[in-house]
Amino acid sequence: MSVLVDDDTRVVVQGITGGEGKFHAGQMIEYGTNVVAGAVPGKGGQEVHGVPVYDTVAQAVEEEDADASVIFVPPAFAGDAIFEALDTDLELAVAITEGVPTQDMAKVNKRLTETDTRLIGPNCPGLITPGEAKLGILPGNIFSEGDVGLVSRSGTLTYQVVDSLTNRGIGQTTAIGIGGDPIIGTDFVDALELFENDPDTKAIVMCGEIGGEDEEEAAAYIDEHVDTPVAGFIAGRTAPPGKRMGHAGAIVSGSGTGTAESKIDALNDAGVPVGDTPEEVADHIEDLL
């Protein structure tokens, strides 16, 4: 039915007493997510939305058996919060925080090779298994249960594409927003592997954008390892070189790599149809299912 999260996932919210953490913990609980604890240094003993708050993630894991974390910690402390999650051997850590310094993420990236925890983000909307659980800030109401897996570097673009799918009665197994930063945890290849191994995922949507070479790598991976049909979308066809388009990773370098064209070509060569518009992506998925 899903990858990574379902209604058994026991979630600790790091930063649950902050504005964003509090609001979205409430939204997650309302959606049905099994939020079992919060973790905020110095706020141990409090309750938020009826959920106990602990001073450390380790305490939350020990007392409440949490196995996943969602991180709503300000950028200056987010790197440390991710390290804390990784050092507690959680199965999954989802970092929503936008604006984490890249050098902090390079150190996190190194640490990831030494632990079994999977990281999603930072600067991402999180992930959702419709009807079961959402970890992050995605608006639950636009998603529906079904058999399409979705992975995207952009939050609002995810919503746009999901809306097109849902409006046609095409539901989703799990939708994962991996974030648009230069250094992230789970990437396209990781997500594609998860969906490929999920018997309930019958087709995959992959939404990429300009910058970096992650989409090209994903295309090569699809060509070699993915039998589940994939349809794609690449944002930023009209982006000029050298300008950063919002996401820290979304910049076309001067030497012609990381362009929308090179990504679309790579995907097409791997047999992946790429829509010119979000509606066309939904058309392709209809054809593929």
Added chain:
Amino acid sequence: MKLHEYQAKQVFADAGIPTPDSQLASDVDGVLTAAEEIGYPVAVKAQVQVGGRGKAGGIKLADDEDEAREAAESILGMDLKGYHVDRVLVEQAVDFTDELYVGITMDRGEGKPVAMVSTKGGVDIEEVAEETPDAIAREHVDPAFGMHPYQARKAVYDADVDPDLARDVSSVLTTLYQLWDDRDGADAEINPLMVTADDEVIAADAVMNIDEDALFRQPELAEMEEEAASGDELEQKADEYGFDYVRLEGNVGIIGNGAGLVMTTLDLVDHYGGEPANFLDVGGGAKADRIANALDMVFSDENVDSVVFNIFGGITRGDEVAKGINEALGQFDEIPKPVVVRLAGTNWEEGMEILNEDLVTVEQTLEDAVQRAVEYAEGEQ
């Protein structure tokens, strides 16, 4: 955030990297005084944030006072690729026998810093990287440990740097890495690192890009930011408002929430035969005043003939967006440019109830909204 050359040089010099004597000047007399103190020959270099300054006439050598005056008069006040030059760096002209390149950047594919050395300095290093990638020696660095001295030596030997220079170049590279690490660099480059007749090395140019997300812990560099800001008035305004904004060539103004969705909106404008005037991301959770600021931004661009507002709310709420649009447009007796609005996601229905449809054109889907905005920009009402 990119430092000006004179700022980067100061940061490099403070860290112990050899740099030529130099002084900043903003008028002809200042240039002459500086040149006198430094001693001829000098280079007079425009301090603007564009590449190819030399080719565009922004860098001139002067052997004496007359030439310095001439250089100062031609460079100060000039328009260099759209940037007004109001300051120059007067710098000791180094007599060199060779030019090297050294740089540190983040290799995003590897998720690690990479140190680079090349004997092909003094030219466009991006071209070298593309045409003869083997001419650049690369050494990845473990961000947790930093660069070991052997790695700097390895990069230098791999690049076939003259053995007599190996120690000095390794030392510069090690210092540059430490600086990059301490100051939250995105890129730090010296091109060229000049070699003098006495086999000494000296940084004739200095490039330093700082990770903007890390400025909170780099207060000294953050203070430099204002000086380094773009010369484009609209981009400065966007900085003040705190928007991600890129000015483009077309006439359809674009406002949306979330980088991927805004880029997609640009692409759809293009798809339907229009030309985007800008990229403007209001970010997540924008309140009414921010929405009003976004409209102010786009209306300030004379090239804009129509505006499309594309909001798919997650954190952002449709009612706040509608309030902001009403407030911003309510001030006008006549709306300056037609505005098309598409609201979806969180609280879109509340938003639609609030939105004053006398002021804007409402469309339900992204495709319809973009097509309508393109029609308006083409003058079809």
